[in-house]
Amino acid sequence: MPVRLREALPDEIERWLGDAGEPRYRALQIFRGLQARGLEPAGLTDVGKTLRARLAAEAGPPAGEVAEVHHSVDGTTKLVIAFADGAMVETVLMGTTIPGRMSQCISTQVGCAMGCVFCHSGIAGLKRNLTASEILAQIHLARVHVPEGEQVTNVVLMGMGEPLHNYEAVRRAIQIMTHPDGLGLSTRRVTLSTVGLVRGLEALGRDFSGQIALAVSLHAGDDAVRSRLVPVNRRHDLESVVAALRAYPLPARRRITIEYTLISGENDDLGQARKLARLLRGMAVKVNLIPMNQHGASPHEAPPPETVEAFRDVLVRAGLSVFVRHRRGADIAAACGQLALRPST
Ligand code: SF4
Incomplete structure (x- = not known):
């Protein structure tokens, strides 16, 4: 075969x-x-x-096995999945606002090549791509850790790795996740998080007719700041990313989520907020502001709450929907940008 x-x-x-x-x-x-x-x-x-x-x-043998289980005080569960070659990734189960429904964050690569300066996965670099079966195994293996009466209805490709940098495997995994005889997830409940690789965005939009929800990490309002924080911006600058997002065949009444990690002294000044608002003018988006999750490997830190407020206010005044995201699972290092390579990988 x-x-x-x-x-x-x-x-x-x-x-x-x-x-x-x-x-x-x-x-x-x-x-x-x-x-x-x-x-x-x-x-x-x-x-x-x-x-x-x-x-x-x-x-052949199963694609992977659960090596560790960590429960957070906020109800989040992090699983460490070990693959046959010893590589490990993490996947996280989280409650949603709807009782009985859970969301699962899954990884698509071991490590990541994008090198975002605030991200634990990026600091160690890319070790290898996951296969589609290794991506799916995270969902299958987590089943026994889903509490009684709950069900995973939402999947976010937001763990370790850049999904569009491993697009063939990711496409196949999404096809199986959303197949009515496969995992049967609704396409609108699958969210792909990306730094905005332009050709990948085009392929995803074409292959799934824009049905897959997008969360796009911009983290800056101009190229100078973004290239410093998200090095891949030197190849996919803000103008080309935003153009690809405008061309994404988004269904009516759906919005793209813009992720913006706020880092003290790096991208949290109001000038960046105003530039971001200008960039996003007229687009069907909502903005998630994420005060950075601190971790030992990065010298960066979150801004104080009043800076977050002021940044949000600029965006709100420009007519954007803005949410400040809570740091779920922060006590078990399961929040965004904290998924780390294990020592053995
Ligand atoms: S934030 Fe995402 S794209 Fe950037 S290095 Fe981390 S895992 Fe990769």
């Missing part, structure tokens, strides 16, 4: 069955078992023993 079974779509499984001389009509049943029910191939008891054994041999 050219595509691995754990990340195969129904038509690919069907082709494999045909080539293997097995009944093709089993494809959807196998896909549902692996993805909707999160079973191991050996656990697919509704297919015959021989086929089950062939599937298990084809799939």
Whole structure:
């Protein structure tokens, strides 16, 4: 099979069955078992023993396992997932404002190549891309840690890594997440967080007709400041990122989230706020202001609350919707920019 079974779509499984001389009509049943029910191939008891054994041999060992579980006082759970080669990533389960519904933040790479100065994942650099099955494994493995009566209805690709820098695997993982016989998530409940890689934004918009929600990290109102904080800005400057966002085929009444990490003395002056407001004029966006999460590896720190307020006021006066984000899971280093590489990776 050219595509691995754990990340195969129904038509690919069907082709494999045909080539293997097995009944093709089993494809959807196998896909549902692996993805909707999160079973191991050996656990697919509704297919015959021989086929089950062939599937298990084809799939090989599980993509990963839970190495650590950390519970935060605010109800957030962080799981450390270990993969076969010893690489590790983190995934975080969070409650939402709607009872019974949870949101899961997942990683797409081991480390990250973007090098954002305030981010723990970026400081260590990129180790490797995750495969689609490793991206999906984070959701499957977290199932037993979802409290009784709750369900993961929202997935945010906002953990370690830049999803658009590993687009082929991310696209496949999203296809399976949103397939009605896969994980069955609504496309509007999948959010991809990016620094704004322009060609990736174009591909995502085209492949999913703009249905995938976007959270775009700008973190500055001009290129000089952004290039310092988000080095990839030297290749994808603000003008090209904003142009790609304006071209994103966003459905009516939906908005792009603009992420802005506020860092004391770096990007928290009101001049940046005014430039940001100008950049975003007329766009369907909401702005999340995130006072930086402190972590040992970075000399940067969050501005005082009055600076955050003043920054927000400039944006609000310009007609933008603005939210100041709480630092959830900060006590277990699960908040944005704190997902770190493990020593063994
Ligand atoms: S903030 Fe995101 S894009 Fe930037 S280095 Fe960290 S993980 Fe990568």
